[in-house]
Amino acid sequence: MDVSAASTRQLVRMRGRSYVAFVFCPTVPIVGWLEEIDATLARSPGFFVGKPVVLDLSAVDLSQSAIAHLVTSLKQRNIRVLGIEGVDAAQVTTSMPPLLTGGRHCVLAQVEPRKPEAKPKPTSLLLESPVRSGQSVVFTEGDVTVLGSVGSGAEIVAGGSIHIYGTLRGRAMAGVNGNSAARIYCQKIEAELLAIDGYYQTAEDINATLRNRPAQAWLDGEIMKITPLN
Amino acid sequence: MAKVLVVTSGKGGVGKTTSTAALGAALAQMGERVVVVDFDVGLRNLDLVLGAERRVVFDLINVVQGVAKLSQALIRDKRLENLWLLPASQTRDKDALTEEGVGSIIADLRTKFDWILCDSPAGIERGATLAMRYADEAVIVTNPEVSSVRDSDRIIGMLDSKTVKAERGERVEKHVLITRYDSARASRGEMLSIEDILEILATPLLGIIPESQDVLRASNVGSPVTLNNAASAPARAYIDAVRRLMGETVTMMVPVERKGLMNRLLGRRAA
Numbered sequence: 001m002d003v004s005a006a007s008t009r010q011l012v013r014m015r016g017r018s019y020v021a022f023v024f025c026p027t028v029p030i031v032g033w034l035e036e037i038d039a040t041l042a043r044s045p046g047f048f049v050g051k052p053v054v055l056d057l058s059a060v061d062l063s064q065s066a067i068a069h070l071v072t073s074l075k076q077r078n079i080r081v082l083g084i085e086g087v088d089a090a091q092v093t094t095s096m097p098p099l100l101t102g103g104r105h106c107v108l109a110q111v112e113p114r115k116p117e118a119k120p121k122p123t124s125l126l127l128e129s130p131v132r133s134g135q136s137v138v139f140t141e142g143d144v145t146v147l148g149s150v151g152s153g154a155e156i157v158a159g160g161s162i163h164i165y166g167t168l169r170g171r172a173m174a175g176v177n178g179n180s181a182a183r184i185y186c187q188k189i190e191a192e193l194l195a196i197d198g199y200y201q202t203a204e205d206i207n208a209t210l211r212n213r214p215a216q217a218w219l220d221g222e223i224m225k226i227t228p229l230n
Numbered sequence: 231m232a233k234v235l236v237v238t239s240g241k242g243g244v245g246k247t248t249s250t251a252a253l254g255a256a257l258a259q260m261g262e263r264v265v266v267v268d269f270d271v272g273l274r275n276l277d278l279v280l281g282a283e284r285r286v287v288f289d290l291i292n293v294v295q296g297v298a299k300l301s302q303a304l305i306r307d308k309r310l311e312n313l314w315l316l317p318a319s320q321t322r323d324k325d326a327l328t329e330e331g332v333g334s335i336i337a338d339l340r341t342k343f344d345w346i347l348c349d350s351p352a353g354i355e356r357g358a359t360l361a362m363r364y365a366d367e368a369v370i371v372t373n374p375e376v377s378s379v380r381d382s383d384r385i386i387g388m389l390d391s392k393t394v395k396a397e398r399g400e401r402v403e404k405h406v407l408i409t410r411y412d413s414a415r416a417s418r419g420e421m422l423s424i425e426d427i428l429e430i431l432a433t434p435l436l437g438i439i440p441e442s443q444d445v446l447r448a449s450n451v452g453s454p455v456t457l458n459n460a461a462s463a464p465a466r467a468y469i470d471a472v473r474r475l476m477g478e479t480v481t482m483m484v485p486v487e488r489k490g491l492m493n494r495l496l497g498r499r500a501a
Contacts, residue, residue: 129390130432131387132383132384132386132387132388132390133380133381133383133384133387134354134383134384134387134388135387148432149429149430149432151380151383151384151387151430152376152380152383152430153380153383153384154383154387167429167430169430
């Protein structure tokens with residue numbers, strides 16, 4: 001058996017299949033119609049990219065060169081024409097897309113380009129520099145993290161917890177939206193005031209033995225607890 | 231390239247004007263072309279410290295308002311030919327300063343000098359914000375006391391947000407200058423320590439100026455301390471600070487008090 005001889009004798013099978021394509025029905029003036037296309041492209045660029053497009057020219061009477069010009073105009077806009085419909089066979093040259101007949105109407109599923117989904121709002125705020133005296137950082141959407149110290153006379157207001165990787169010398173108010181599970185953490189506690197969900201302690205109330213140590217503040221019912229962090 | 235350096239502090243009476251004069255004179259002595267600009271409109275002092283108060287004809291406000299030309303308002307120091315003063319007005323107040331006016335003066339001075347030292351008024355209002363507005367670098371004058379350090383912290387926050395450089399997303403180079411450092415009180419633990427100050431301000435140290443009668447004496451005779459008595463401890467500390475500003479590496483000397491026998495017997499008291 002000669003394998004190569006056997007393969008050359010394979011039959012070419014033909015099958016018919018129908019597809020859905022966009023049909024463009026240009027109207028006169030063609031220039032105005034092209035402007036409409038441009039407007040569509042401006043709204044959603046790439047809308048027709050890779051989509052099969054058929055030109056139905058039955059509504060207009062175009063010469064051969066005009067049809068050729070129209071096809072190239074569409075090509076410049078990245079729209080490739082799959083076939084032409086509604087003209088005499090004589091008007092279509094071999095360099096143009098083939099003439100199609102027998103098209104049937106169908107409902108075209110409107111494929112709107114998906115709008116970029118709105119990014120979910122960040123739920124934490126990171127501050128990479130120290131918060132200086134007099135500065136007020138308000139972030140009610142979630143946690144605040146400070147990579148540095150919070151100066152005396154500065155304040156941090158957060159909807160969630162507050163994390164300070166430095167000394168807290170100012171005021172920290174966590175869980176301002178009624179989040180009693182929020183906590184305040186700091187590397188060194190010298191705070192003027194700590195508050196969680198409206199319950200607060202001032203510097204005077206903070207146990208002196210905690211001073212200058214890593215600590216966290218949290219709510220136990222209606223009592224604010226400040227405990228060392230180790 | 232000209233550098234605009236603001237000498238600021240927030241708190242009053244910490245030594246901004248004295249430091250501006252001392253730093254300016256030391257820079258001029260090193261051959262730099264220096265102008266010191268007094269932003270304390272209404273309460274001008276820099277002319278006194280420089281001993282130029284009898285030669286003031288036009289001032290900063292006159293130039294801002296176009297009454298006088300910049301060259302008419304600049305006063306050249308009699309001792310240092312590289313040192314110039316642009317005095318403030320004593321009869322007006324800070325509202326007479328405009329952002330555009332100050333901006334055009336600073337731009338003009340940049341073409342004429344190597345260093346433009348802006349002596350900021352105390353506070354955080356118009357005078358202080360306009361003094362720092364166009365700064366490339368800042369010297370934050372701090373005394374070793376909690377109130378002064380907290381005010382300095384506030385000013386550093388403003389330098390990082392309210393200056394043209396900060397608004398462009400660049401950084402104003404900041405230096406802390408500790409003045410009126412009393413080594414005797416420090417050894418007794420009665421002042422904030424250098425470490426504590428730097429820890430709170432998180433900003434590099436430019437120098438430590440000891441508390442000294444020489445500073446007061448120099449101000450009274452209208453001469454910057456670096457010029458009046460260059461061998462004195464505060465003058466040497468200012469000169470070292472200027473060398474650091476110029477990019478030299480100079481070891482930091484912490485002024486120390488010679489302990490007497492009684493002190494040694496009593497030992498150090500903890501803070």
